[in-house]
Amino acid sequence: MQQLGISIYPNHSTAEKDKQYIHVANQYGFTRVFTCLLSVEQDNILASFQETIHYAKQLGMEVICDINPRVFKDLGISYDDLTFFKNLGADGIRLDLGFTGNEESMMTFNPHGLFIEVNMSNSTKYIDNILSFQPNRNKLIGCHNFYPHRYSGLSYDFFIECSEKFKKYGLRTAAFVSSQAATFGPWPIVEGLPTLEMHRGLPIDVQAKHLFATRLIDDVIIGNAYASEEELKRLSQINKAKLTFNLELVDSVSDLEKKILFDEPHFYRGDVSDYMIRSTQSRVKYRGEAFPPHNTTDIKRGDVVIESELYEQYAGELQIALKDMTNSGRTNVVARIREEEIFLIDSLKPWDKFAFSEWDG
Known part of the structure; x- marks a missing residue:
């Protein structure tokens, strides 16, 4: 206990x-x-x-x-x-x-x-x-x-x-x-x-x-x-x-993206990237749903993104950015981890479960 x-x-x-x-x-x-x-x-x-x-x-x-x-x-x-x-x-x-x-x-x-x-x-x-x-x-x-x-x-x-x-x-x-x-x-x-x-x-x-x-x-x-x-x-x-990150949402985030952020379970996929933590089950569950591009600014470490329908089979996949990246124009930046918590993403290991909550501070 x-x-x-x-x-x-x-x-x-x-x-x-x-x-x-x-x-x-x-x-x-x-x-x-x-x-x-x-x-x-x-x-x-x-x-x-x-x-x-x-x-x-x-x-x-x-x-x-x-x-x-x-x-x-x-x-x-x-x-x-x-x-x-x-x-x-x-x-x-x-x-x-x-x-x-x-x-x-x-x-x-x-x-x-x-x-x-x-x-x-x-x-x-x-x-x-x-x-x-x-x-x-x-x-x-x-x-x-x-x-x-x-x-x-x-x-x-x-x-x-x-x-x-x-x-x-x-x-x-x-x-x-x-x-x-x-x-x-x-x-x-x-x-x-x-x-x-x-x-x-x-x-x-x-x-x-x-x-x-x-x-x-x-x-x-x-x-x-x-x-x-x-x-x-x-x-x-x-x-x-379970490590739960506080998020500041972007104004244009959709209801479906909120559902993926807060209602769906997330785990760190086991094939590790230097650039992102991938949570991929949402793209499976919501295959065929509309994910129009709406906020495709360049990606900063600590941003939480969901791939738009322009990324075809990746549409609906959630990722946490480990590094700054150029946005191809196909990735929606939907939220940002509370600044004081961004270093906590380094605590996650492959297959770790994690979650999000909306920051009210």
């Missing part, structure tokens, strides 16, 4: 505000909460943690608590007794800094059934080492870091390399996206809180679509707080299983 999550930081907010945010997110289908336990010096902070966590639990949400190594030490907690976190109400703990592998393995057998979440943002053999100690894989999960400092986030290639290490073992994975409306996180520096640096300035739904499209990330969590209700709504509308 793929989940959407939010983050709360009781050290920097109030229980009432956090609960209100949790409530709204839960209404939009969010089922996971990430939080950081950064200080145990004030009883009121712990009380706020408990109040907020228990509220999230009442709504059926899963709560994972990130543990600062200093706090672990201050609490006098050993890896073989995690009762404190059970009493706090958490479903699991995230270890930003791990142990030797054997300790993590032992922790996955804790009697409270807590998840042990480990840091995915490294290129070492850390996860291989943990697995060599035969952990309870049902209680071992992974989550990437987030990065508040601009330009410090992970590169895409490194992110893929790290994520593949976890996914090859079938472990549940998570990564962070960044709200453009949020104003705080766990640290004083707040320049967004994404995992991937390339996501920092992108709309939140585009970030999430990209993470899901990698097929390496199960859970997508908003790193900073508080995301706007509009952002929560956008994320709730994402098809996690």
Whole structure:
């Protein structure tokens, strides 16, 4: 199951505000909460943690608590007794800094059934080492870091390399996206809180679509707080299983072309072209229908086109342009992918299914 999550930081907010945010997110289908336990010096902070966590639990949400190594030490907690976190109400703990592998393995057998979440943002053999100690894989999960400092986030290639290490073992994975409306996180520096640096300035739904499209990330969590209700709504509308592009239609698009765009299933044909992604079933289904030429301007990367009847047996075929191309005068440019999403076409692989929705932004 793929989940959407939010983050709360009781050290920097109030229980009432956090609960209100949790409530709204839960209404939009969010089922996971990430939080950081950064200080145990004030009883009121712990009380706020408990109040907020228990509220999230009442709504059926899963709560994972990130543990600062200093706090672990201050609490006098050993890896073989995690009762404190059970009493706090958490479903699991995230270890930003791990142990030797054997300790993590032992922790996955804790009697409270807590998840042990480990840091995915490294290129070492850390996860291989943990697995060599035969952990309870049902209680071992992974989550990437987030990065508040601009330009410090992970590169895409490194992110893929790290994520593949976890996914090859079938472990549940998570990564962070960044709200453009949020104003705080766990640290004083707040320049967004994404995992991937390339996501920092992108709309939140585009970030999430990209993470899901990698097929390496199960859970997508908003790193900073508080995301706007509009952002929560956008994320709730994402098809996690099938990459769905938002389209801006041209004025002259026909009803039949709209039907092909939005009502027909699409898949990336397996004989790959450098210039286009072809979805060809519409030309079969609508053979003999009228596809008069109407908008035959030159084609730009990110345009969605449907061949006109001047292309004879190709009439009705849908394509996504991967490169700029000269239009022969026989191809109708019917829509354009939302500019911020155009890079997502590179995530599609042969035989992938995809869809379109009309952009209302």
